[in-house]
Amino acid sequence: MTKTTTAPQSPRRYRPATELVHGGTIRSGFGETSEAMFLTQGFVYETAEAAEARFNGADPGFIYSRFSNPTVAMFEERMARLEGAEDARAVASGMAAVTSALLCMLKAGDHVVAPRAMFGSCLYVIEELLPRFGVASTIVDGTDLDAWRAAVRPETKAFFLESPTNPTLELVDIAAVAEIAKSAGATLIVDNVFATALHQSPLELGADVVIYSATKHIDGQGRCLGGVILSSKKWIADHLHNFLRQTGPSMSPFNAWVLLKALETFPLRVERQTATAARLADHLAGQHGIARVIYPGRPDHPQADLVARQMRAGSSLIAFELEGGKEAAFAFSNALRLIRISNNLGDAKSLITHPQTTTHQRLSEEARQALGIGGGLLRLSVGLEDVQDLIEDIDAGIAAAGVAAGRPRVAKAG
Numbered sequence: 213m214t215k216t217t218t219a220p221q222s223p224r225r226y227r228p229a230t231e232l233v234h235g236g237t238i239r240s241g242f243g244e245t246s247e248a249m250f251l252t253q254g255f256v257y258e259t260a261e262a263a264e265a266r267f268n269g270a271d272p273g274f275i276y277s278r279f280s281n282p283t284v285a286m287f288e289e290r291m292a293r294l295e296g297a298e299d300a301r302a303v304a305s306g307m308a309a310v311t312s313a314l315l316c317m318l319k320a321g322d323h324v325v326a327p328r329a330m331f332g333s334c335l336y337v338i339e340e341l342l343p344r345f346g347v348a349s350t351i352v353d354g355t356d357l358d359a360w361r362a363a364v365r366p367e368t369k370a371f372f373l374e375s376p377t378n379p380t381l382e383l384v385d386i387a388a389v390a391e392i393a394k395s396a397g398a399t400l401i402v403d404n405v406f407a408t409a410l411h412q413s414p415l416e417l418g419a420d421v422v423i424y425s426a427t428k429h430i431d432g433q434g435r436c437l438g439g440v441i442l443s444s445k446k447w448i449a450d451h452l453h454n455f456l457r458q459t460g461p462s463m464s465p466f467n468a469w470v471l472l473k474a475l476e477t478f479p480l481r482v483e484r485q486t487a488t489a490a491r492l493a494d495h496l497a498g499q500h501g502i503a504r505v506i507y508p509g510r511p512d513h514p515q516a517d518l519v520a521r522q523m524r525a526g527s528s529l530i531a532f533e534l535e536g537g538k539e540a541a542f543a544f545s546n547a548l549r550l551i552r553i554s555n556n557l558g559d560a561k562s563l564i565t566h567p568q569t570t571t572h573q574r575l576s577e578e579a580r581q582a583l584g585i586g587g588g589l590l591r592l593s594v595g596l597e598d599v600q601d602l603i604e605d606i607d608a609g610i611a612a613a614g615v616a617a618g619r620p621r622v623a624k625a626g
């Protein structure tokens with residue numbers, strides 16, 4: 213059996229759907245069809261000389277599963293082929309990916325720039341955790357390119373952003389921010405969870421590092437946590453590899469196996485979820501009691517031009533605001549029978565979130581206002597159900613929200 217401790221040996225050979233079925237497979241001597249799950253902590257060596265060669269790098273085999281395991285390596289290579297990245301490392305969760313990507317390259321005295329509109333835990337890492345270790349940060353409006361430029365200092369080492377953002381599906385112009393990062397000598401790290409690798413390629417837009425929570429669309433079936441960091445071989449060798457090896461936020465081989473098999477159906481799932489989301493966004497936009505629908509892919513998205521330039525397709529997420537505030541939003545959510553209330557996303561099951569009282573509860577009311585997170589805002593993660601069943605569920609939610617907002621019942625549009 214041949215193997216390596218690092219992910220990609222070659223760039224993508226086939227188109228993504230093909231790589232997601234075959235890419236990175238390492239077959240053992242048994243010639244198994246489906247990828248094997250190597251639940252082993254360590255590896256044995258035939259001789260003392262063989263152990264020495266493994267440790268001094270003359271033989272690039274596996275040493276210890278904290279930093280190298282065949283099942284995890286298969287997942288890493290498959291992800292690298294999907295992204296078109298030179299190299300990848302898998303970690304225990306999306307937040308392990310965010311934290312590791314930042315900590316591995318920063319030191320006291322450095323400075324980071326990031327937008328306010330960000331996944332809540334990412335904001336914690338940048339605004340609260342990094343400053344404890346002497347890394348300063350400036351939080352900007354991500355859509356304001358002048359604000360990015362003005363935030364740059366001589367000691368700025370990293371830019372961090374997500375696009376589309378959680379939960380209001382606002383875009384950041386990745387290519388433009390990448391230019392600013394380049395002239396500042398800063399590394400641009402993009403959290404690409406909401407767009408997915410299928411619909412947006414930050415590395416092609418000029419980013420240096422891409423991270424994912426594999427917990428979301430990559431698993432897509434609500435089972436395992438996971439995270440991935442993708443970049444050049446050089447960045448991973450210079451910054452990330454040793455950090456992960458010595459600190460150990462490792463992905464379990466069991467989770468890697470689940471995620472590896474999930475990648476085989478990843479394009480089928482994401483395409484279907486996106487197509488259904490587009491239909492639901494259009495349906496919602498025509499209803500009484502819906503103040504606004506934010507969906508990248510609709511012509512009324514505030515940044516429709518940027519969506520067209522930067523993304524290959526829309527999103528499996530929809531944000532919408534109900535007239536009648538929190539009361540209407542709660543009535544809507546409570547009336548749903550099929551769509552479940554949950555803070556997760558990217559799942560086969562459609563899930564609804566009220567950001568103000570859950571994922572963004574920690575923020576001040578002022579900060580939420582600045583992000584457009586009001587009481588009436590809901591975020592819908594679209595699953596794999598039949599679109600007609602979802603429409604019927606949503607209609608029940610709209611009717612209940614209307615009653616809560618004191619509106620007389622109206623005949624259903626369409």
Ligand SMILES: *Cc1c(COP(=O)(O)O)cnc(C)c1O
Pocket residue numbers: 305306307308310331333334374378403405406425426427428437438439
């Ligand atoms: C979920 C998520 C994360 C964190 O991922 P976990 O796997 O839950 O740790 C980071 N960024 C974004 C945009 C996410 O949606």
